[in-house]
Amino acid sequence: MFARSAARQLSSVRQFSSSAARNTNVTVLGAGGGIGQPLSLLLKLDPHVKRLNLYDIRGAPGVAADVSHIDSASEVKGFEADQLEAALEGAEVIVVPAGVPRKPGMSRDDLFSTNASVIRDLATAAARVAPKANICIITNPVNSMVPIASRVYEKAGVYDPKRIFGVSTLDVVRATRFLAGIVGQDPANTPVTVVGGHSGETIVPLFSQQAAAAGITGEAYKKLVHRVQFGGDEVVQAKAGAGSATLSMAYAGATFANALFRGLAGEKGVITPSYVRSPLFESEGIDFFASNIELGPNGVEKIHSLGELTAEEQEYLKAAKDGLKKNIQKGFAFLE
Ligand code: NAI
Numbered sequence: 001m002f003a004r005s006a007a008r009q010l011s012s013v014r015q016f017s018s019s020a021a022r023n024t025n026v027t028v029l030g031a032g033g034g035i036g037q038p039l040s041l042l043l044k045l046d047p048h049v050k051r052l053n054l055y056d057i058r059g060a061p062g063v064a065a066d067v068s069h070i071d072s073a074s075e076v077k078g079f080e081a082d083q084l085e086a087a088l089e090g091a092e093v094i095v096v097p098a099g100v101p102r103k104p105g106m107s108r109d110d111l112f113s114t115n116a117s118v119i120r121d122l123a124t125a126a127a128r129v130a131p132k133a134n135i136c137i138i139t140n141p142v143n144s145m146v147p148i149a150s151r152v153y154e155k156a157g158v159y160d161p162k163r164i165f166g167v168s169t170l171d172v173v174r175a176t177r178f179l180a181g182i183v184g185q186d187p188a189n190t191p192v193t194v195v196g197g198h199s200g201e202t203i204v205p206l207f208s209q210q211a212a213a214a215g216i217t218g219e220a221y222k223k224l225v226h227r228v229q230f231g232g233d234e235v236v237q238a239k240a241g242a243g244s245a246t247l248s249m250a251y252a253g254a255t256f257a258n259a260l261f262r263g264l265a266g267e268k269g270v271i272t273p274s275y276v277r278s279p280l281f282e283s284e285g286i287d288f289f290a291s292n293i294e295l296g297p298n299g300v301e302k303i304h305s306l307g308e309l310t311a312e313e314q315e316y317l318k319a320a321k322d323g324l325k326k327n328i329q330k331g332f333a334f335l336e
Helices: 002-014 036-045 060-067 084-088 108-129 142-155 169-183 218-239 247-264 311-334
Strands: 024-029 049-055 075-079 093-096 134-137 164-166 194-196 203-205 270-277 288-296 299-303
Touching: 024 036, 024 084, 024 247, 036 049, 036 060, 036 247, 049 060, 049 084, 060 075, 075 084, 084 108, 093 108, 093 247, 108 134, 108 142, 108 311, 134 142, 134 247, 142 164, 142 270, 142 288, 142 311, 169 194, 169 203, 169 218, 169 247, 169 270, 194 311, 203 218, 203 311, 247 270, 247 288, 247 299, 270 299, 288 311
Parallel strands: 024 049, 024 093, 049 075, 093 134, 134 164
Antiparallel strands: 164 270, 194 203, 194 288, 270 288, 288 299
């Protein structure tokens, strides 16, 4: 369901003449980086964006000057390292790819100590300057960064769990693309829902809910799940020390942001997976979980249950829950 709309969304991003209301003020934090630059480019093309503020501790004014020459209607402004609050002023959507990426041999958790402080500081400023904004966190490890940001908002007395999103869209994009490649179909026809979290074993693609995957069983199925769970490593290795996924992530980030813009604008039935505060496994001590959510004017409108799972998917889910519990605890512990 989602990937079909992902493909449609990209084509609407490409069509500058779309009639969508240009009504959202967006701030990108980390706009000078490997993800931040192409993401800013794609957001400049999105017809929902009215104003695009680009912030980074280095390089954002240059990116802004460059992107601002693109002949779409939104206004772009760049901000220096000491202008974080000004960059956040009036933001309705904040997208955060700030922080360090992986190098070969690193897990997402290895980024924790550096990125936890980045997210704590950025969330503190966002909670103060734009407390009602929807915040989309790309920075890894997403599984721990979303709890950190949530706790920061809570401490500031402005926590609205419906407005904090962990961007797990790249897992959906990968699952959909990899499956399409195996079965020889257009990815627009093989959308896959991915649940759990965003790292290794916490990523659980639900291939049983996509008819095109019905013939993939046994070792081939296990290989496919493994490729979705560890697909990021392919990019990290291929880039050989120069970082992790940036271009496919920018696409995924822009696709998620576009879904959020459409929900905020009142479009009905905008459904996509995201890692959010969730009641699904709360009773097991897992406060955050990625599943299909419906987006609306207030952010998260509805959290969908997982639907029927096969015995194999139940096993993957169990491993995901074990990992998530630790990642969430680690996030909370950082602020104590
Ligand atoms: P990068 O190093 O190319 O860019 C990061 C940018 O963040 C840099 O420009 C840096 O100056 C900036 N930055 C650092 N601290 C900052 C602060 N306090 N305030 C504002 N900006 C700050 O890294 P890249 O490749 O863009 O990755 C960014 C993050 O996204 C990493 O944590 C990476 O692991 C994560 N990521 C997430 C994915 C997902 O699916 N959610 C997929 C791929 C990467």
